[in-house]
Amino acid sequence: MPEVLAPPRPAALRACMSRFTTGVTVVTYEGDDGPRGATMNSFTSVSADPPLILISVARRARCHDQLVGRPFCVNILGAEHEALARQFAGTAGAAEPRWMPGARVPRLDNPLAWIECEPWRSYDGGDHTLVLGQVTDLGHRDGDALTYAWSRFGTAAESSDGIEHLI
Ligand SMILES: Cc1cc2nc3c(=O)[nH]c(=O)nc-3n(C[C@H](O)[C@H](O)[C@H](O)COP(=O)(O)O)c2cc1C
Numbered sequence: 001m002p003e004v005l006a007p008p009r010p011a012a013l014r015a016c017m018s019r020f021t022t023g024v025t026v027v028t029y030e031g032d033d034g035p036r037g038a039t040m041n042s043f044t045s046v047s048a049d050p051p052l053i054l055i056s057v058a059r060r061a062r063c064h065d066q067l068v069g070r071p072f073c074v075n076i077l078g079a080e081h082e083a084l085a086r087q088f089a090g091t092a093g094a095a096e097p098r099w100m101p102g103a104r105v106p107r108l109d110n111p112l113a114w115i116e117c118e119p120w121r122s123y124d125g126g127d128h129t130l131v132l133g134q135v136t137d138l139g140h141r142d143g144d145a146l147t148y149a150w151s152r153f154g155t156a157a158e159s160s161d162g163i164e165h166l167i
Contacts, residue, residue: 018149018150019149019150021147021148021154022041022043023041023043023076023145023146023147023156024039024041024076024077024081024147024148024153025039025040025043025055025074025075025076026038026040026077026084026088026108026111027040027043027055027057027063027067027073027074027075028072028073028075028107028108029063029067029071029072030070030071030106031063031066032066035106036063036066037088037097037106037108038057038063038067038088038089039085039088040055040056040057040074041148042054042055042056042128043074050120051134052120052132052133052134053074053115053117053133053135054130054131054132054133055072055074055130056129056130056131057128057131058127059127059128059129060127064129067131068119068122068129068131069119069122070119071116071117071118071119071136072116072117072119072131073105073106073107073114073115073117074115074133075108075111075113075114076111076115076140077111077112077145077146078112078143078144078145078146079143079144079145079156080143081146082146084097084108085146085153098110104116104137110141112140112141112145112146113140113141114138114140115135115137115138116135116136116137116138117133117134117135117136118133118136119131119132120132120133120134142158144158145158
């Protein structure tokens with residue numbers, strides 16, 4: 001039997017997670033009163049067949065009830081998009097979001113990459129809801145990436161010897 005330990009303090013868990021470098025996304029969707037988005041870094045690929053990705057949406061976030069169960073688009077941000085990331089996180093940032101005209105599901109204009117999804121399954125994730133999306137459309141461009149580590153935004157330079165040659 002595994003030893004049952006006392007649950008970690010939230011601050012201790014945050015301190016560990018802050019050492020895990022991620023990219024930064026804005027998840028966009030059609031809200032009740034127009035296109036909406038929320039900054040999220042709890043994003044990962046899950047399955048190639050069927051093509052599935054995962055996001056984790058805080059139950060207390062305003063977006064929760066509008067996003068879960070609807071088509072959505074994961075916009076992976078470029079290095080120049082820190083102000084957008086701050087704005088869609090509800091913190092300081094005065095960037096005016098530009099939306100891609102004519103998109104089936106609202107998405108940002110010119111992200112580093114975008115992955116459009118239909119809702120596939122949702123699961124209880126404690127104070128979050130885990131949303132699996134089935135990929136319906138996608139695209140990408142060249143450029144440096146926005147990152148998040150140590151509770152700060154940073155950048156990662158585009159690499160010419162990535163995996164593009166595999167695709
Ligand atoms: C770098 C970063 C990553 C975030 N990742 C998530 C996430 O994965 N899931 C989530 O629910 N909120 C995340 N947030 C918080 C949301 O962006 C924030 O609660 C936002 O206000 C949600 O949008 P809403 O107010 O329209 O619901 C993150 C914030 C930042 C700055």
